[in-house]
Amino acid sequence: MSQPRSIVPGATYLLTRRALRRHLLFRPDAAINQLVLYTLAVSARRFGIQVHALCMMSTHLHLVVTDTLGVLPKFLQFFHRLIALGTKVLRAWEGSVWDNAPTSVVHLLTPAAVVEKIAYTMANPVAAGLVKRAHDWPGAKVLVDELGGALSARRPEAYFDATNPQWPNEAELALSLPPYVAQDAADDFRQKVRTELERHEADARTEVERQGFGVLGAERASAASPYDRATSDEPLRDRNPTFAVGRGQPGAWQRAAAAVRAFRAAYREALAQWRIGVRTVVFPTGTWCMRVLHAVCVDDVAQVGDVAPMM
Structure with a gap:
């Protein structure tokens, strides 16, 4: 998967x-x-x-x-x-x-x-x-x-x-x-x-x-x-x-990796709730497939680190 x-x-x-x-x-x-x-x-x-x-x-x-x-x-x-x-x-x-x-x-x-x-x-x-x-x-x-x-x-x-x-x-x-x-x-x-x-x-x-x-x-x-x-x-x-993140970007890779891990963890937690029938669960910002196919609720307020800014 x-x-x-x-x-x-x-x-x-x-x-x-x-x-x-x-x-x-x-x-x-x-x-x-x-x-x-x-x-x-x-x-x-x-x-x-x-x-x-x-x-x-x-x-x-x-x-x-x-x-x-x-x-x-x-x-x-x-x-x-x-x-x-x-x-x-x-x-x-x-x-x-x-x-x-x-x-x-x-x-x-x-x-x-x-x-x-x-x-x-x-x-x-x-x-x-x-x-x-x-x-x-x-x-x-x-x-x-x-x-x-x-x-x-x-x-x-x-x-x-x-x-x-x-x-x-x-x-x-x-x-x-x-x-x-x-x-x-x-x-x-x-x-x-x-x-x-x-x-x-x-x-x-x-x-x-x-x-x-x-x-x-x-x-x-x-x-x-x-x-x-x-x-x-x-x-x-x-x-x-x-x-x-490109060369010469101290700390950018670590911040980006942390954001990816946070999104995946939040997504998996929400998916686990969805699978047991909790239809009010809110998926993290950026969720695509579940939103398009199943109309799940998605957090529309970006969390810190969801999208790293252009620096």
């Missing part, structure tokens, strides 16, 4: 979802890029999701977003379903598209964590030894200079019904700055991300050289068969963190 997770409006996350058995189903090409950008634009608008960063790798997807309305699970269900259905058509694929593991959802609790995870998302193709620099990756992505801007995509011909009004001819994907970044501080924020990205790229290139591997290159990455599987080593059952 998975651990309960607090879902609250205004939280910023790093999201990661992987393709089934590391198949290269999202190998970068024009059709997949169009599908990803269009479905993300439509889904984000529908659920009030602010998108900050994106990188679609051949085997997985990274997003950094802010959930303004506190409806992240609904967004993920809708968005991932559209990606899967469109991919099935484009790749003539039978069966599941996504891996059975749940989406990795990492709550970013400080500005440092947001900067680091946006840069991490951008640098992913470099860390994988696919290209030398992030801007060389041919897949759907957001670059530093695009932060705070917008991307657009026309409706894919595959899967989407042109007569259905919920699928516009063209959809714009706004690339919002994180909520804590004022418009007059946008350039400073981009520079912080650029500096962090350069650090990630340098470390990644050093590691690729240390292992004695060559860089695959954008052309060869685009020519790979989507039915092949990644063969690089990947640890099984690796850590799946719940939150991130």
Whole structure:
């Protein structure tokens, strides 16, 4: 059984979802890029999701977003379903598209964590030894200079019904700055991300050289068969963190961990009461599934530590 997770409006996350058995189903090409950008634009608008960063790798997807309305699970269900259905058509694929593991959802609790995870998302193709620099990756992505801007995509011909009004001819994907970044501080924020990205790229290139591997290159990455599987080593059952606070944040990790433990303890206590028939029990702030499926009472006053502030 998975651990309960607090879902609250205004939280910023790093999201990661992987393709089934590391198949290269999202190998970068024009059709997949169009599908990803269009479905993300439509889904984000529908659920009030602010998108900050994106990188679609051949085997997985990274997003950094802010959930303004506190409806992240609904967004993920809708968005991932559209990606899967469109991919099935484009790749003539039978069966599941996504891996059975749940989406990795990492709550970013400080500005440092947001900067680091946006840069991490951008640098992913470099860390994988696919290209030398992030801007060389041919897949759907957001670059530093695009932060705070917008991307657009026309409706894919595959899967989407042109007569259905919920699928516009063209959809714009706004690339919002994180909520804590004022418009007059946008350039400073981009520079912080650029500096962090350069650090990630340098470390990644050093590691690729240390292992004695060559860089695959954008052309060869685009020519790979989507039915092949990644063969690089990947640890099984690796850590799946719940939150991130970034480097140089003394005490922030301990406070965040304490808040997570407190939420889980309160949730389990309330659930135990619910199971024995106490329908007046109040679940802690951030309870999602029980509220949506069973209309339980939820504390609407955030307790200290429920959501760590951006510091």
